[in-house]
Amino acid sequence: MSWLRITSPHGHGPLSTQRVMQLVLLATLPGVVAQTWFFGPGTLVNIVVGGALALGFEWLAVSLRGREPRAALEDFSVLVTSTLLCIALPPYSPWWLLVVGIASSVLLGKHLFGGLGYNPFNPAMVGYVVLLISFPLQMSSWAAPRGLTTPPGLTDALSALLGTPLADGLTSATPLDILRQNKGLLMEDLYATTPQFGRWAGIGWEWVNIGFLIGGLWLLYQRVFTWHAPVAMLAGLGLAALIGYDGGSSISGGSPLLHWLSGATMFGAFFIITDPVSSATSNRGRLLFGALIGIVIYLIRTQGNYPDAVAFAVLILNFAAPLIDQYTVPRAYGHNRREDP
Amino acid sequence: MRRVYGIHGGIHPPEEKGLSNPGTVVDAGLPEKLVLPLSQHIGAPAKAAVAVGDHVLGGQCLASAVGAVSASVHAPTSGIVTAIEPRPVPHPSGIDNLCIEISCDGRDQWVDLEAIDDYRQFTPHELVERVKKAGIAGMGGAGFPTATKLLARDRYAIDTLIINGTECEPYITADDTLMQTAAEAIVEGAEILAYIVGASTVIFGVEDNKPDALQALQQAVNARANGQSDHQLEVVSFPTKYPSGGEKQLIEILTGQQVPSGGLPADLGIVCQNPGTAVAVGDAVLKGRPLVDRIVTLTGRALGKPANYRARLGTPIAHLLALSEFNPSDNERLIHGGPMMGFALGTDAAPVIKTTNCVLVPTRDELPVPPAAQACIRCGLCAEACPAELLPQQLYWYARAKDHEQLERHNLFDCIECGACSWVCPSNIPLVQYYRAAKGTIQEAKEDKLRSDRARERFEARQERVAKEAAEKEAKRAARKAAAQKKASESTDEDPVQAAIARAKARKAQMTADTKQDTPEP
Numbered sequence: 105m106s107w108l109r110i111t112s113p114h115g116h117g118p119l120s121t122q123r124v125m126q127l128v129l130l131a132t133l134p135g136v137v138a139q140t141w142f143f144g145p146g147t148l149v150n151i152v153v154g155g156a157l158a159l160g161f162e163w164l165a166v167s168l169r170g171r172e173p174r175a176a177l178e179d180f181s182v183l184v185t186s187t188l189l190c191i192a193l194p195p196y197s198p199w200w201l202l203v204v205g206i207a208s209s210v211l212l213g214k215h216l217f218g219g220l221g222y223n224p225f226n227p228a229m230v231g232y233v234v235l236l237i238s239f240p241l242q243m244s245s246w247a248a249p250r251g252l253t254t255p256p257g258l259t260d261a262l263s264a265l266l267g268t269p270l271a272d273g274l275t276s277a278t279p280l281d282i283l284r285q286n287k288g289l290l291m292e293d294l295y296a297t298t299p300q301f302g303r304w305a306g307i308g309w310e311w312v313n314i315g316f317l318i319g320g321l322w323l324l325y326q327r328v329f330t331w332h333a334p335v336a337m338l339a340g341l342g343l344a345a346l347i348g349y350d351g352g353s354s355i356s357g358g359s360p361l362l363h364w365l366s367g368a369t370m371f372g373a374f375f376i377i378t379d380p381v382s383s384a385t386s387n388r389g390r391l392l393f394g395a396l397i398g399i400v401i402y403l404i405r406t407q408g409n410y411p412d413a414v415a416f417a418v419l420i421l422n423f424a425a426p427l428i429d430q431y432t433v434p435r436a437y438g439h440n441r442r443e444d445p
Numbered sequence: 446m447r448r449v450y451g452i453h454g455g456i457h458p459p460e461e462k463g464l465s466n467p468g469t470v471v472d473a474g475l476p477e478k479l480v481l482p483l484s485q486h487i488g489a490p491a492k493a494a495v496a497v498g499d500h501v502l503g504g505q506c507l508a509s510a511v512g513a514v515s516a517s518v519h520a521p522t523s524g525i526v527t528a529i530e531p532r533p534v535p536h537p538s539g540i541d542n543l544c545i546e547i548s549c550d551g552r553d554q555w556v557d558l559e560a561i562d563d564y565r566q567f568t569p570h571e572l573v574e575r576v577k578k579a580g581i582a583g584m585g586g587a588g589f590p591t592a593t594k595l596l597a598r599d600r601y602a603i604d605t606l607i608i609n610g611t612e613c614e615p616y617i618t619a620d621d622t623l624m625q626t627a628a629e630a631i632v633e634g635a636e637i638l639a640y641i642v643g644a645s646t647v648i649f650g651v652e653d654n655k656p657d658a659l660q661a662l663q664q665a666v667n668a669r670a671n672g673q674s675d676h677q678l679e680v681v682s683f684p685t686k687y688p689s690g691g692e693k694q695l696i697e698i699l700t701g702q703q704v705p706s707g708g709l710p711a712d713l714g715i716v717c718q719n720p721g722t723a724v725a726v727g728d729a730v731l732k733g734r735p736l737v738d739r740i741v742t743l744t745g746r747a748l749g750k751p752a753n754y755r756a757r758l759g760t761p762i763a764h765l766l767a768l769s770e771f772n773p774s775d776n777e778r779l780i781h782g783g784p785m786m787g788f789a790l791g792t793d794a795a796p797v798i799k800t801t802n803c804v805l806v807p808t809r810d811e812l813p814v815p816p817a818a819q820a821c822i823r824c825g826l827c828a829e830a831c832p833a834e835l836l837p838q839q840l841y842w843y844a845r846a847k848d849h850e851q852l853e854r855h856n857l858f859d860c861i862e863c864g865a866c867s868w869v870c871p872s873n874i875p876l877v878q879y880y881r882a883a884k885g886t887i888q889e890a891k892e893d894k895l896r897s898d899r900a901r902e903r904f905e906a907r908q909e910r911v912a913k914e915a916a917e918k919e920a921k922r923a924a925r926k927a928a929a930q931k932k933a934s935e936s937t938d939e940d941p942v943q944a945a946i947a948r949a950k951a952r953k954a955q956m957t958a959d960t961k962q963d964t965p966e967p
């Protein structure tokens with residue numbers, strides 16, 4: 105009888121990379137449902153078409169690099185990338201926008217750097233920013249939420265996919281756009297006169313954010329990531345907003361609650377900056393990483409000229425992540441607390 | 446009640462402790478042959494003191510310790526020495542090692558053991574000598590020679606002895622069984638150990654998944670504490686988590702202190718011992734009995750009858766597998782130790798040694814062979830699990846890049862090789878394997894450097910010596926020449942110019958020789 109000689113440990117925990125990816129996909133569900141309810145089926149169409157494209161590009165990239173494509177397709181990571189990008193894209197995007205976005209994410213954001221685990225930037229955000237810079241018009245036209253109009257149906261969605269833009273009445277500026285363009289209204293009046301603002305942070309948007317918050321908390325509970333980066337980001341954003349609130353005056357940057365529940369805040373906090381590959385690695389590093397992203401988001405939202413700031417903030421801090429890592433090596437067991445790491 | 450502290454990281458793998466029926470000891474009997482490796486411990490192998498053909502008695506010394514860090518080996522029964530040759534032994538390297546084979550004669554005759562009545566009549570050093578004579582090495586897994594560890598009292602002020610009954614590895618129940626069945630002997634041994642190292646407090650640390658062991662120890666302690674104990678005895682239970690039983694982790698749990706990196710528990714005034722070692726020390730000191738048997742857990746679902754055996758050292762693992770009704774059809778791994786830190790054996794001819802706490806024989810489904818590793822997704826789960834508070838993921842990248850400087854900066858050498866990181870890694874990366882390999886390479890590189898530094902020093906020293914000798918010779922020659930010339934010039938008409946030149950030459954030669962002498966001897 106001969107026995108296998110394998111090194112310890114001989115057992116393994118329940119989590120696999122594939123499973124982690126599946127959990128992340130599952131956790132987007134509440135947010136996606138909310139987004140679909142308020143803005144119609146555009147996001148779902150994005151996700152399905154984008155997913156198919158992503159699998160195709162992944163297969164192509166992995167084959168070109170001379171690897172076995174099956175394992176890469178089975179780890180679900182490319183579906184996570186495409187799904188996250190497609191959630192962030194405006195619903196009812198034309199097909200070519202999806203093609204360019206997914207290609208940028210998968211080829212430029214991921215495989216150019218060596219594939220899964222080697223990408224310094226969040227691939228979904230790379231795709232998003234490429235589109236934002238190349239097609240600013242298409243990227244800033246959001247559908248109007250249910251409550252302002254009746255959202256488009258599936259036929260509208262498919263014809264939008266084929267290239268017919270939504271009718272004018274079906275799009276609307278987001279609360280963040282309105283806030284940025286606000287000249288002279290007190291916050292109170294802005295809420296009172298602009299139907300888009302809804303109860304807290306914008307009709308539809310507030311619920312979409314709550315949906316992603318729920319999904320994110322579930323992932324936390326599943327121990328897929330730690331609380332450090334999301335909590336720090338929300339704290340950083342909240343603190344910046346508090347400082348810039350200015351009592352709700354006409355130059356107010358908006359309340360913390362407005363910032364927490366609008367745009368891609370919760371989606372970013374729990375699904376984008378928690379991407380482990382491109383974030384800082386230690387818990388202390390993640391606190392810093394998250395907090396800085398929160399602050400940069402606020403700055404871009406209030407000072408910048410883009411519909412949302414999450415993608416830029418994330419990419420900027422992806423740059424800084426290796427540096428943050430250098431300065432946040434944790435104190436190992438048995439080392440003096442004050443000793444240089 | 447002693448406060449217990451939390452530790453960073455750790456994991457909760459399935460415990461699987463009930464499988465091996467803890468609390469009952471089964472006698473493994475006497476196999477036909479015992480195979481005793483000369484190296485069952487950390488340190489220098491013992492040196493054989495018998496020859497092939499010798500008849501030996503139980504308790505007789507077969508091989509004696511060599512140097513300060515070593516342990517003797519004794520005959521577990523009477524019989525004939527039938528071979529002294531390399532045989533398969535339990536070692537991660539899988540390399541055969543020198544063993545003494547005894548063909549047992551079945552009479553189990555023993556040498557006369559030299560018992561003592563009251564150990565307090567002896568000095569600690571006399572008792573350490575008895576421990577040393579008994580060939581005891583740490584029985585918890587590492588196998589450090591116990592006598593050497595006990596000499597810590599000479600260099601450190603020890604106040605606390607910790608008996609590590611944590612047994613945090615899944616499956617293993619050998620210490621649990623010992624604590625349930627021999628609690629008095631453990632407490633007695635612990636008191637002797639405390640007397641030897643000079644500790645005033647003895648803490649028995651046990652995870653809370655062993656209530657019976659805790660209760661047995663508490664009873665034994667209560668019985669002692671009623672008047673006759675010289676020490677403060679505390680039984681402490683703490684939450685179950687792997688690897689709480691790591692020496693450093695246990696110390697933090699029980700005292701809140703961390704052993705300094707690169708240091709010893711003794712730096713904190715602490716000595717840790719395993720319960721099995723405590724019993725062996727008690728036997729050695731009181732009865733003069735050497736270490737010749739131990740409790741071994743045979744477990745895993747490929748066994749019909751998992752059990753805890755009292756087995757003589759040298760018992761071939763095949764003998765125990767047969768007793769436990771091993772069913773090979775669905776098994777592909779034979780593990781010495783537990784699932785987290787144990788190593789796979791290539792053959793069941795390897796014997797039970799002083800550190801064999803468990804032999805794990807799982808079925809394929811029970812502990813499946815890991816699938817191929819995937820890319821690291823930098824999820825950080827490994828860092829969450831690491832009890833040494835390292836960044837296993839970074840260590841992995843640096844190990845792959847062979848970046849020794851960064852590996853040391855990220856404290857590779859504080860890794861206790863517990864395997865928690867590999868266990869959680871969703872990409873199935875065999876992280877510990879990389880660390881073991883990297884540690885080995887760095888150690889080798891350091892030794893190489895040391896060797897080449899020494900060689901260079903030797904070479905330079907030689908160069909210097911040769912140069913100095915040459916200079917001295919030259920100086921003497923010059924001096925002789927000068928003297929001869931002086932003589933000559935005295936006999937003939939002295940040429941003052943020539944003489945002056947000769948004197949100057951001689952002085953110069955002398956000076957060169959002097960400066961050479963000023964450089965220190967290597």
Ligand code: SF4
Pocket residue numbers: 820821822823824825826827828837838841866869870871872873874876
């Ligand atoms: S657990 Fe594995 S995949 Fe995750 S960061 Fe550590 S090494 Fe990478």
Ligand code: SF4
Pocket residue numbers: 830831832833834835837859860861862863864865866867876877880
């Ligand atoms: S094996 Fe080393 S790096 Fe991995 S968890 Fe244990 S101590 Fe940490």
